[in-house]
Amino acid sequence: MALGTYVVDSWTTRDVASHERTDLWAERVTSYQSRMSYRYPHTDDFHAGTIRQCTDTYQLVQWWSDTIKYTRTAGQVRHEPDEDYRLLLPVAGELVLRQDDQELRLVPEAGCLLTFAAPFEILQDDSMRAFIMSIPAQEVNGRLNRSSPLATGLDLTSGLGRVVGGMLTGLHEERDTLTSGQFDAVSDRLVELLCMLVAGDDRPTAPGHLAEVETVVRRYIREHAADPDMTGASMAEALGWSLRQVQLALQHAGTTPRELIREERLRLVRDRLRAPAYRHMTITELAYASGFSSSSALSTAFRQRFGVCPREMRHAGPRSVSDTRRS
Numbered sequence: 001m002a003l004g005t006y007v008v009d010s011w012t013t014r015d016v017a018s019h020e021r022t023d024l025w026a027e028r029v030t031s032y033q034s035r036m037s038y039r040y041p042h043t044d045d046f047h048a049g050t051i052r053q054c055t056d057t058y059q060l061v062q063w064w065s066d067t068i069k070y071t072r073t074a075g076q077v078r079h080e081p082d083e084d085y086r087l088l089l090p091v092a093g094e095l096v097l098r099q100d101d102q103e104l105r106l107v108p109e110a111g112c113l114l115t116f117a118a119p120f121e122i123l124q125d126d127s128m129r130a131f132i133m134s135i136p137a138q139e140v141n142g143r144l145n146r147s148s149p150l151a152t153g154l155d156l157t158s159g160l161g162r163v164v165g166g167m168l169t170g171l172h173e174e175r176d177t178l179t180s181g182q183f184d185a186v187s188d189r190l191v192e193l194l195c196m197l198v199a200g201d202d203r204p205t206a207p208g209h210l211a212e213v214e215t216v217v218r219r220y221i222r223e224h225a226a227d228p229d230m231t232g233a234s235m236a237e238a239l240g241w242s243l244r245q246v247q248l249a250l251q252h253a254g255t256t257p258r259e260l261i262r263e264e265r266l267r268l269v270r271d272r273l274r275a276p277a278y279r280h281m282t283i284t285e286l287a288y289a290s291g292f293s294s295s296s297a298l299s300t301a302f303r304q305r306f307g308v309c310p311r312e313m314r315h316a317g318p319r320s321v322s323d324t325r326r327s
Helices: 018-032 074-079 137-144 159-173 180-198 207-223 232-239 243-252 257-274 283-289 295-306 310-316 318-324
Strands: 007-012 037-039 048-054 059-065 068-072 085-092 095-099 102-106 110-115 120-124 129-135 151-155
Touching: 018 037, 018 048, 018 059, 048 159, 059 159, 085 095, 085 102, 085 159, 095 110, 102 110, 110 159, 129 137, 129 159, 129 180, 137 180, 151 159, 151 180, 159 180, 207 232, 207 243, 207 257, 232 243, 232 257, 243 257, 257 283, 257 295, 257 310, 283 295, 283 310, 295 310
Parallel strands: none
Antiparallel strands: 007 048, 037 068, 048 059, 059 129, 068 120, 085 110, 085 129, 095 102, 095 120, 110 151
């Protein structure tokens, strides 16, 4: 295959003698995917076929066959590593996947993202017709901020899952009209949405995006620190993200929503203790005005953070306040 080209081809066991079909099927599947072992209940007159689309980056194969069991062993994983992921989506029949002590039964509109970097077994019945899409590992690991074996069942009956399934079907149906660039562009978008689905309908969390989320979250908390009702969940909702995504971004920075909210409230109290405009307020009033539930809660947290209580800092003056500041 020439570089930068888009290939569409098809193959069926009807093109070869019956006694050669299982061997040729194993060779065909191995050439499309990676080395596996094959077990056939019946080796005579085996029926199977494929329709494949591929570029240098992505590959989409629709296949059908009689009953067969595919096994990728630990030895095959070790000797012929393959870090890439596969999206499996049955169109008809049932497929059973076993990987990482999990078992998934896949039927139409129930997909699965799995890795060839860990052993697995796939058992399909004789009415199976399914898609398998090969996805480079970096396209998944970068967006999900992970690098580990993954076997995840996906509901493609509604919402984002239905969109992903529709895009996969559309790629197949329009295979003869697409260009290389168009196939890759749609595949890129499909993988982005797939990662959102795997992450729980979150926006993908690549490291660059995590830093962006962290910056926005810190700004929001600083601006709303005095709100006593602010929590990680309410902040995430206000910003249009899920709590999980905010937690991931702050975890990446070594903190949590609760810790960051407390830190910004303490900084707010510290600054108000220094400001002449707030001299008329009692410590209790400052506590409530800065998002704390009580003066005792403020005093305990303040002493832990700055080494002195709020009253001591107010009486010590600006110079001592500066000395007690911790970066």
